[in-house]
Amino acid sequence: MRRVVVIGGGILGLAVARELTERGDEVTLLEKEDRWAAHQTGNNSNVVHAGLYYKPGSHKARMSVAGNRSILAFAREHGIPAEVCGKLVVATQPSERAALHVLAERAQANGVPARLVGPVEAREYEPEVSCVEALRVETTGIIDFPAVCETLARLSTSAGADLRLGTRAVAIRPRQGGGVDVATETSAGDSGSGTLRADVLVNCAGLHADRVAELAGVRPRARIVPFRGEYYELRPEKRHLVRGLIYPVPDPSLPFLGVHLTRMLDGSVHAGPNAVLALRREGYRWRDVSPRDVADVARFSGSWRLARRFAFPVGWDEVRRSLSRRRFARSLARLVPAVEPGDIVHHGAGVRAQAVLPDGGLAEDFLIDRAAGQVHVLNAPSPAATSALEIARHVADSTET
Numbered sequence: 584m585r586r587v588v589v590i591g592g593g594i595l596g597l598a599v600a601r602e603l604t605e606r607g608d609e610v611t612l613l614e615k616e617d618r619w620a621a622h623q624t625g626n627n628s629n630v631v632h633a634g635l636y637y638k639p640g641s642h643k644a645r646m647s648v649a650g651n652r653s654i655l656a657f658a659r660e661h662g663i664p665a666e667v668c669g670k671l672v673v674a675t676q677p678s679e680r681a682a683l684h685v686l687a688e689r690a691q692a693n694g695v696p697a698r699l700v701g702p703v704e705a706r707e708y709e710p711e712v713s714c715v716e717a718l719r720v721e722t723t724g725i726i727d728f729p730a731v732c733e734t735l736a737r738l739s740t741s742a743g744a745d746l747r748l749g750t751r752a753v754a755i756r757p758r759q760g761g762g763v764d765v766a767t768e769t770s771a772g773d774s775g776s777g778t779l780r781a782d783v784l785v786n787c788a789g790l791h792a793d794r795v796a797e798l799a800g801v802r803p804r805a806r807i808v809p810f811r812g813e814y815y816e817l818r819p820e821k822r823h824l825v826r827g828l829i830y831p832v833p834d835p836s837l838p839f840l841g842v843h844l845t846r847m848l849d850g851s852v853h854a855g856p857n858a859v860l861a862l863r864r865e866g867y868r869w870r871d872v873s874p875r876d877v878a879d880v881a882r883f884s885g886s887w888r889l890a891r892r893f894a895f896p897v898g899w900d901e902v903r904r905s906l907s908r909r910r911f912a913r914s915l916a917r918l919v920p921a922v923e924p925g926d927i928v929h930h931g932a933g934v935r936a937q938a939v940l941p942d943g944g945l946a947e948d949f950l951i952d953r954a955a956g957q958v959h960v961l962n963a964p965s966p967a968a969t970s971a972l973e974i975a976r977h978v979a980d981s982t983e984t
């Protein structure tokens with residue numbers, strides 16, 4: 584029986600732990616926080632994407648279309664709250680129609696059921712929406728990703744996996760003859776620290792994936808640059824303005840989908856996320872600053888090349904929107920004109936682990952690298968939560984070749 588250590592207790596680490604345990608491996612999973620899904624997975628939009636945005640044939644396209652089905656089937660099987668509500672991508676002005684049509688073609692190429700509708704039909708779905716044309720996508724859903732994580736953890740544990748909260752991987756030493764030793768530190772202090780011997784290492788450390796790869800002696804192809812996404816929420820008396828999910832036509836040069844309106848499972852309506860550079864990898868507020876994380880971004884040549892491409896006007900606009908509720912509300916009012924600044928209140932933030940290449944390009948697809956006895960998930964941004972069960976199968980297969 585192989586001994587596998589998985590680093591990271593977000594949705595990917597937990598899905599990999601369950602997949603490998605079911606395949607007969609002896610799995611130990613390490614999560615430095617005291618709960619599952621503490622970072623990206625627990626602070627995201629909870630949308631089960633349909634798979635329409637991604638380049639046909641890419642990991643993202645294949646795994647999100649399949650992942651949409653598999654995660655919803657998993658939710659049904661285990662009684663996890665989820666709903667297939669569909670969504671509208673809306674062109675709010677004639678200049679956006681060409682990009683909307685490209686998106687419709689991409690949806691078709693990826694096998695996603697989506698159709699173009701005029702403003703009258705769009706308003707049958709969303710009476711308050713502003714639109715000249717829209718793409719109606721039927722298979723988009725909403726889910727409770729942290730509940731998915733709890734279930735994955737329970738299934739793995741009952742199948743024999745050893746899942747450890749409050750346990751950080753602090754050093755990784757490749758052993759002669761194969762495998763690695765993983766040194767751990769627990770939040771309980773020295774008494775819980777130790778060394779684990781593993782035949783296979785799987786790195787699902789999210790915002791720290793590049794650093795964990797380096798600990799294991801692997802030079803990552805890309806560095807993680809953290810982007811914070813802030814959310815607002817519609818006041819309860821304004822929730823009626825949105826029935827389901829309303830998205831803008833995305834800017835194809837950016838990896839983020841643009842601020843959108845999402846009705847959650849509890850009936851609340853979230854708005855966001857925007858995208859600003861975070862000054863700490865796990866920094867959820869402007870005042871969260873890590874000198875080490877800032878220095879890492881500053882030392883990396885890819886950050887400067889990225890800044891040259893996006894700082895003006897896109898990055899600067901995002902910063903201004905982050906600092907001004909009025910500006911944020913104005914972006915929402917492009918989609919639903921009745922939304923006013925007084926209708927929205929702050930509702931937390933998430934930080935995306937965006938892998939950036941040395942030339943300043945954004946790693947567009949999922950990036951999963953192998954070394955002897957090691958698999959490193961180096962770029963798993965949205966729609967990786969949707970695709971989690973598919974990524975887990977792919978990672979598990981990769982450990983066997």
Ligand SMILES: Cc1cc2nc3c(=O)[nH]c(=O)nc-3n(C[C@H](O)[C@H](O)[C@H](O)COP(=O)(O)OP(=O)(O)OC[C@H]3O[C@@H](n4cnc5c(N)ncnc54)[C@H](O)[C@@H]3O)c2cc1C
Pocket residue numbers: 590591592593594595596613614615616620621622623624625626627628629630631632750751752753787788789790791795812856932933934935936963964965966967968969970
């Ligand atoms: C704002 C936002 C909105 C998003 N919206 C969606 C969406 O609607 N739908 C969708 O499909 N995707 C969405 N995503 C993307 C999705 O959340 C991520 O792709 C997914 O959660 C990645 O999961 P993960 O397990 O790789 O990372 P994480 O959930 O970040 O988990 C990594 C874990 O590793 C742990 N860790 C790191 N280093 C160590 C170490 N040395 N030792 C032990 N543990 C360690 C961390 O504590 C963390 O818990 C969104 C992301 C963000 C940020």
